[in-house]
Amino acid sequence: MWLKRFKLLFALTYAGFLGNIAVIYYLSQGLSYGEIGLATALGGLGFFLFEVPTGVVGDKVSRKASVLVGLSIIPLATLLLLFLRNFWVLLASELLGTLGASFVSGSFQAWLFDNLKAEGLEGQFKEIWRSAQKISLIVSSTTTILGGFIAQFLGFKVAILLTALLQVLAIPVAFSIPEMGFSRPETSYTLHVLGAWRELKKPEIAWLIAYLLSVTLALSQFRKFFEPYLGNVLALYLGTTIMGTLGILGVVEVLVKVLPRYLGVALRGRVGRALHESAPVGVPLATVISVLYPNPFLIVLLGITATLFASAFTFNFSVEFQRRVSSEKRATVISLRNMVLALATSAFYTAYGFATDFLGLSRARLLFALFFLSTGAFFKLLQGKIEHLRYS
Numbered sequence: 018m019w020l021k022r023f024k025l026l027f028a029l030t031y032a033g034f035l036g037n038i039a040v041i042y043y044l045s046q047g048l049s050y051g052e053i054g055l056a057t058a059l060g061g062l063g064f065f066l067f068e069v070p071t072g073v074v075g076d077k078v079s080r081k082a083s084v085l086v087g088l089s090i091i092p093l094a095t096l097l098l099l100f101l102r103n104f105w106v107l108l109a110s111e112l113l114g115t116l117g118a119s120f121v122s123g124s125f126q127a128w129l130f131d132n133l134k135a136e137g138l139e140g141q142f143k144e145i146w147r148s149a150q151k152i153s154l155i156v157s158s159t160t161t162i163l164g165g166f167i168a169q170f171l172g173f174k175v176a177i178l179l180t181a182l183l184q185v186l187a188i189p190v191a192f193s194i195p196e197m198g199f200s201r202p203e204t205s206y207t208l209h210v211l212g213a214w215r216e217l218k219k220p221e222i223a224w225l226i227a228y229l230l231s232v233t234l235a236l237s238q239f240r241k242f243f244e245p246y247l248g249n250v251l252a253l254y255l256g257t258t259i260m261g262t263l264g265i266l267g268v269v270e271v272l273v274k275v276l277p278r279y280l281g282v283a284l285r286g287r288v289g290r291a292l293h294e295s296a297p298v299g300v301p302l303a304t305v306i307s308v309l310y311p312n313p314f315l316i317v318l319l320g321i322t323a324t325l326f327a328s329a330f331t332f333n334f335s336v337e338f339q340r341r342v343s344s345e346k347r348a349t350v351i352s353l354r355n356m357v358l359a360l361a362t363s364a365f366y367t368a369y370g371f372a373t374d375f376l377g378l379s380r381a382r383l384l385f386a387l388f389f390l391s392t393g394a395f396f397k398l399l400q401g402k403i404e405h406l407r408y409s
Contacts, residue, residue: 021128022194027149030088030121030185031145034164034176035095036270037244038263042098043107044245045260050378052104054370056243060111062361063119063278069407082197087120088191092184098177104276122355128196135197137371143336145184148226150332158271166265221341224403226299226354229334231396233358234365235300235328235389238264238382239307239320240274241369246378251313273320277328292329299326304386308379 035042043053092113100106129146133139160183168176216222244266248259255262303323307316342350373381 019132019194023132024149024152024357026187027125028124028153028188029190031153031157032160033180034160034167034183035173035180036161036164036267037237037240037274038165038168038266038270039098039173040244041241041248041259041263041266042168043101046101047174048104048107049240049374051371051374053107054366054373056104056107056111056294057241058363058366058370059108060115061359063112063115063192063359074385078129080124081191081194083099083120083124084128085188085191087117087124088184089122090114090117093117093182093186096265099174119355122351128349132195133308137178140402142358146336151314153383157334161274162325163182165270165284166264168267215352216342216350217357221311222338222350222354223291225338225341226357228396228400229331230358230361231389231392232296232327232330233299233370234302234362235304235386235393236323237362237365238385238389239304239323240375241366242378242382243273244270246382247316249378250311250316254275254313269317269320272317276325277321291387292326292364293333295398296326298390300333301386301393304382305390308383308386311379337406341384 040053044050045224048056057104091114094110094117097110097113099108101110122257126146129149130139130142133145134144138145160180164176164180165180217226245259247264247269248266251262252259300323303319303326338351338354370379372384375381376384
């Protein structure tokens with residue numbers, strides 16, 4: 018059945034042997050925190066530029082065609098890292114990767130939802146999406162752990178090549194999946210985008226996006242430069258160098274990023290709801306504690322906790338967002354949402370990267386975490402007063 022291939026495709030989009038230890042590779046090639054933050058920010062601005070046109074491709078041409086174009090571009094961005102010598106190569110890789118991801122992002126969920134709707138299964142979207150994410154996290158955790166040890170013992174370039182290979186394998190899998198229930202809207206490009214933008218500005222959607230932003234930026238701040246931060250603490254603790262911790266960091270990435278995300282998606286009922294409700298405050302609080310008490314074991318535990326909170330939050334957000342968006346504009350609205358998130362994230366990465374160069378990694382982590390903690394508390398206060406911040 019096409020659904021099994023769809024889950025395999027989703028898993029392949031998350032598979033990769035490089036992971037977040039890529040930051041250490043960038044630093045080893047002579048880049049600074051500021052340059053890495055700026056390249057990440059400009060890559061994020063690529064979402065701002067590319068998301069709407071690529072989302073319109075998904076709505077007006079074909080969801081499947083949009084995904085296939087994106088999957089064909091992403092391996093090229095990965096292979097560019099083999100030639101990383103300066104900021105400009107990293108920037109080119111980031112922008113190319115962003116372009117590919119933009120073609121995939123808005124259309125991927127819309128493709129799945131349309132296919133399910135065509136077969137009368139749209140009511141099962143939440144459980145099917147949950148199942149797909151579980152499989153992807155298992156695959157992601159396996160390749161991430163292997164990637165850490167591959168980078169440590171065989172070098173980063175082997176990890177890069179293997180990652181690109183997996184990305185290429187996703188293309189024939191996507192090609193084999195049918196596209197059902199898709200119909201092209203009759204409106205012009207301009208009217209279609211304006212209509213999607215008006216939908217995005219509706220209070221029931223706009224407030225939801227603002228709430229999501231408070232959590233995703235807080236989690237981005239915990240994860241950004243997390244590997245060099247923990248690697249330095251761990252190297253001091255073990256009496257080695259940061260390059261001697263890469264294999265351990267690969268395992269830690271699974272513990273911090275993949276395993277709790279699996280649990281955040283899998284947990285239902287009161288526990289899942291409690292994690293979701295705690296996320297706006299719980300995520301930045303974990304970052305604050307990780308700086309005040311720089312013990313490697315505690316930092317890993319806090320990372321698990323932060324990702325668990327955020328995963329429960331974003332999973333419920335994704336389901337709720339799909340429920341509130343109309344079908345004929347779905348890919349474009351999702352792309353517009355991603356565009357807004359990309360603009361805010363780019364501003365954050367720029368500020369955070371240069372603040373880290375100026376203040377040092379620990380002080381910058383603490384300062385930004387306190388800001389996100391106050392922002393999360395503000396949204397929690399608003400949630401009781403604004404109906405659109407509450408989920409059905």
